[in-house]
């Protein structure tokens with residue numbers, strides 16, 4: 246268990262990455278950790294883009310407020326929430342559930358209706374917020390697993406998400422950018438690596454009742 250806390254102490258939001266690449270094997274494991282994240286009802290209303298292309302990342306730079314690590318890192322990961330959340334979201338999930346568990350659509354009918362009703366009770370804005378929240382859970386899991394694998398990262402929302410949507414053609418794919426995360430390995434000159442970790446004390450955050 247201490248190993249996990251050590252990994253979380255080790256990780257920090259990297260300001261400058263080296264040019265070392267994450268291997269395709271490690272990348273696959275890391276992306277699977279995001280895929281295996283928990284989500285509300287299991288609906289996973291997001292896609293995750295893994296961008297290695299230097300050309301594409303250069304196009305994203307003008308929408309990254311000078312944060313060059315978007316391009317100067319091993320890979321750029323974009324967590325993109327589904328723009329439309331509703332009955333189709335549930336139907337897609339139920340189809341997958343049937344395929345994996347062998348249950349019938351009829352077996353899952355009430356569950357399906359329950360999810361649809363819960364989603365349809367939300368306003369459009371609430372649905373979008375909900376989808377982004379689910380993407381953030383995947384991000385959190387991803388950051389922890391990256392740290393456990395000694396892969397560096399920097400979660401980022403300091404970007405123009407509309408610009409990202411345009412460059413990545415996300416509108417047409419029914420997606421919208423939630424949060425991005427360059428990954429790779431810290432540069433030896435990244436002074437942030439030795440900065441003390443600023444966190445509230447245990448009792449300031451955690452109340453044991």
Ligand SMILES: Cc1cc2nc3c(=O)[nH]c(=O)nc-3n(C[C@H](O)[C@H](O)[C@H](O)COP(=O)(O)O)c2cc1C
Nearest residue numbers: 256257258259312399400401402403404424442443
């Ligand atoms: C949702 C989110 C957005 C963030 N956006 C940026 C960003 O745009 N640029 C950046 O350098 N760091 C960004 N950070 C990193 C935080 O500043 C950093 O995690 C925080 O200061 C705690 O420090 P540590 O992660 O290095 O321990 C972001 C973190 C999160 C979780």
